[in-house]
Amino acid sequence: MDIIVCVKQIVDLRQLRIKRETREPMLEGLPVVISDIDKNALEAAVRLKEAGGGKVTVLSLSASSRLKETIKEALAMGADEAVLLVDAAFENTDPLFTARALAEAVRKIGKFDLLLLGEGSADNYTGQVGPRLAEMLGLPQATFAVGIKPTDGGLRVTRNLDEVVEVVDVPLPALVTVLTEVNQPRIPALTQILRAGKKPIAEWKAADLGMSVPTRLTEVMSNLAPAQERKGEMFEGEGAVEKFAAALEREGLVKQR
Amino acid sequence: MGTILVYSERDDLAYELISQARRFQAVRGRSVAAALLGDPGDRAADFFAYGADRVFAANHPTLTGLRPEPVSAALAQIADSANADTVLVDSTRRGKELAPRLAQKLGAGCVTDAVAVRWENEWRADRSALGGNTVATDRIVSPRAVIAVMPKVFERGAKEARSGEVAQAPVTADAPPVRVVETRPKGGAGTSLDDAEIVIGIGRGFAKQEDLALAQALAEALGGEVGCSRTLATDFHWLGEDRMIGLSGKRLKPRLYLAIGISGQIQHTVGITGAKLIAAINSDKEAPIFEMADYGIVGDLYQVVPALTAKVRK
Numbered sequence: 001m002d003i004i005v006c007v008k009q010i011v012d013l014r015q016l017r018i019k020r021e022t023r024e025p026m027l028e029g030l031p032v033v034i035s036d037i038d039k040n041a042l043e044a045a046v047r048l049k050e051a052g053g054g055k056v057t058v059l060s061l062s063a064s065s066r067l068k069e070t071i072k073e074a075l076a077m078g079a080d081e082a083v084l085l086v087d088a089a090f091e092n093t094d095p096l097f098t099a100r101a102l103a104e105a106v107r108k109i110g111k112f113d114l115l116l117l118g119e120g121s122a123d124n125y126t127g128q129v130g131p132r133l134a135e136m137l138g139l140p141q142a143t144f145a146v147g148i149k150p151t152d153g154g155l156r157v158t159r160n161l162d163e164v165v166e167v168v169d170v171p172l173p174a175l176v177t178v179l180t181e182v183n184q185p186r187i188p189a190l191t192q193i194l195r196a197g198k199k200p201i202a203e204w205k206a207a208d209l210g211m212s213v214p215t216r217l218t219e220v221m222s223n224l225a226p227a228q229e230r231k232g233e234m235f236e237g238e239g240a241v242e243k244f245a246a247a248l249e250r251e252g253l254v255k256q257r
Numbered sequence: 258m259g260t261i262l263v264y265s266e267r268d269d270l271a272y273e274l275i276s277q278a279r280r281f282q283a284v285r286g287r288s289v290a291a292a293l294l295g296d297p298g299d300r301a302a303d304f305f306a307y308g309a310d311r312v313f314a315a316n317h318p319t320l321t322g323l324r325p326e327p328v329s330a331a332l333a334q335i336a337d338s339a340n341a342d343t344v345l346v347d348s349t350r351r352g353k354e355l356a357p358r359l360a361q362k363l364g365a366g367c368v369t370d371a372v373a374v375r376w377e378n379e380w381r382a383d384r385s386a387l388g389g390n391t392v393a394t395d396r397i398v399s400p401r402a403v404i405a406v407m408p409k410v411f412e413r414g415a416k417e418a419r420s421g422e423v424a425q426a427p428v429t430a431d432a433p434p435v436r437v438v439e440t441r442p443k444g445g446a447g448t449s450l451d452d453a454e455i456v457i458g459i460g461r462g463f464a465k466q467e468d469l470a471l472a473q474a475l476a477e478a479l480g481g482e483v484g485c486s487r488t489l490a491t492d493f494h495w496l497g498e499d500r501m502i503g504l505s506g507k508r509l510k511p512r513l514y515l516a517i518g519i520s521g522q523i524q525h526t527v528g529i530t531g532a533k534l535i536a537a538i539n540s541d542k543e544a545p546i547f548e549m550a551d552y553g554i555v556g557d558l559y560q561v562v563p564a565l566t567a568k569v570r571k
Contacts, residue, residue, distance in 0.1 A: 013388040025391050095357065095367065123387050125504070126369050128357035131325065135361035140326060140434040143354040156438070160498075161350045167439040174435075180505070181491055217366030217399040221381065223391050226530055231551040236542075240554045241564045244536070247552045251534055253455065253513045254479055254569040 001054040001150070001172075003045040003114045005079065006102055006133075007038035009062050009070045010123040023224040032066050034073055037118030039185035041178050044148055045116050046078035046186075052150055057109060058082045061101050063091035068201060075196035076188035082199070083109060087206040094216045095128035102129065103136040104209035114155070115175040119144055127177070134175040142170045143177045258400075259287035262341035263309070264332055266323055268300060269413075270347040272307045274406065276414035278345060279308030281376050290339040292332055293423070294320045301423045306416035313339060313426040320430065322437040325355045327430035333362040334428045341401075343380065348405035356405035365401035372407055372508075372531075380404060389504050389527035407508060409451070443499055450500060455481030456511040458502055458529065461488055462518015462539065462558050466495045471562045472517060480571035484509070486525050503528040518558050521546025538562065 011030040019026055045056045058079040060067055063086070071082045085101055093101070106112065120127035127143075134141040147158030151169065159166045160179055170176070188196070206212065235243045248254045261278040265271040271291060278289040291309040293300055294316075301312040313335045319327040336344055344359060346352045348370045360367035368382040372392070375381045380402045386393035450456060457479070459472045469483070476483045483500065490501035502509060503525040514532035519525060521537070521544055529535060530549075537550040538561050547553045554561050
């Protein structure tokens with residue numbers, strides 16, 4: 001099975017700090033990583049390859065040239081090759097533009113059986129790129145996968161929805177998005193990290209995909225930490241429970257015994 | 258153009274969306290349409306009562322599995338028939354996989370997981386971003402919009418004595434390529450976490466599963482429900498996923514959220530920012546949860562929780 005896994009390079013959210021006065025996120029100088037959920041998608045792809053053969057191509061888009069370094073982790077985890085779409089035109093793309101670029105790249109790659117993505121990127125989490133990409137390429141979609149098993153000519157996918165678990169049979173080619181529960185991504189061994197440096201990486205620009213000026217359907221107007229106006233009354237030590245209970249009683253939430 | 262089309266596979270969420278669409282259209286001076294897919298029964302009556310001007314029913318056999326491929330095809334056709342420039346759907350997982358696919362068909366800009374929606378001569382919607390650290394406001398610049406709205410963001414209005422004619426929408430949709438083999442309810446279905454006025458959230462401060470009885474006893478004393486952080490549900494399996502609060506779980510708006518033994522990682526707190534009051538019990542004075550709490554006790558939960566349980570009642 002030939003699998004294309006779409007992964008996104010994001011800033012390391014664990015190191016993100018918020019400027020207290022302006023509530024702005026401080027993004028400058030943050031290290032970049034592969035979005036967590038995308039590693040689950042990659043792990044799922046590598047396991048399918050290990051079980052049934054085929055090839056795993058990792059596909060990623062960014063305006064940042066750091067992508068070439070970042071993607072080595074994906075290659076070390078078991079992807080066979082990488083296709084990187086790196087162009088200034090990919091700065092702050094909206095989900096449509098991202099999906100279009102990925103769709104063009106998938107067409108240019110040509111042969112594939114399965115597209116795998118995370119359910120959303122760990123930063124923006126819109127979950128739009130997968131379904132938009134599926135629609136553009138005319139593929140069936142199976143989102144929110146927690147289990148993926150190959151069947152005769154297709155996949156059996158277990159989906160975790162809000163109130164139900166749904167099991168579906170998906171013919172190939174198809175697009176599947178995964179939840180983090182689907183697996184535990186492997187941590188590559190040193191030998192795999194060393195070997196990753198020798199795996200092929202193709203770099204395409206927007207023009208190589210026939211794309212030019214980004215057209216946007218949505219624009220981000222502001223992006224700030226939410227204002228929290230909380231009382232912040234803390235109790236500690238002797239009498240803390242009593243004072244706490246009294247506060248909740250004043251709020252009309254409880255009565256004291 | 259200018260109609261708002263509303264769709265949800267859950268009627269309770271459709272009522273919220275229709276009620277709010279009515280409010281938007283009072284300002285925009287346009288009409289509200291609702292899509293009823295599957296067996297319409299007498300469901301249209303309530304759609305009208307909550308504010309739909311027109312109801313489009315499509316009972317096509319390909320729609321029964323709620324597959325996004327045929328459902329998005331049907332909704333795109335209904336949006337055209339209704340002259341809709343805007344489609345509102347719910348942002349449950351089914352809604353969230355549908356919205357972008359539908360938006361792609363309509364050439365529409367889309368916002369998912371919207372926690373606030375405003376009409377300011379264009380659609381503006383708030384959603385969480387940067388892993389829940391921030392709230393981004395998106396403006397939709399395309400002429401058409403698809404917005405997937407989180408449950409409970411819009412308030413269900415009062416029913417009015419209105420009625421209307423149901424239009425049969427002659428949709429064509431190919432049989433879905435994906436076959437639904439099985440649909441089973443999740444364990445622990447029917448928890449009332451969504452509607453609870455008091456929610457106690459528990460986290461890794463609890464050392465073992467038996468200790469959850471402490472939280473349960475306090476919840477009973479307060480007449481509340483117990484929810485949990487992601488780790489307790491997906492890693493430890495101490496509680497069902499239907500009780501998981503946060504980015505990948507529920508977003509709640511209780512009168513009181515009491516976090517016990519929860520440090521306050523953003524992935525969790527994004528689910529509780531809507532709480533009227535936030536209280537926390539944690540042994541670590543520096544725990545981030547205290548930064549967003551109205552009231553807090555710094556102390557060992559194994560002593561504080563039983564003492565508090567003895568002290569308070571509903």
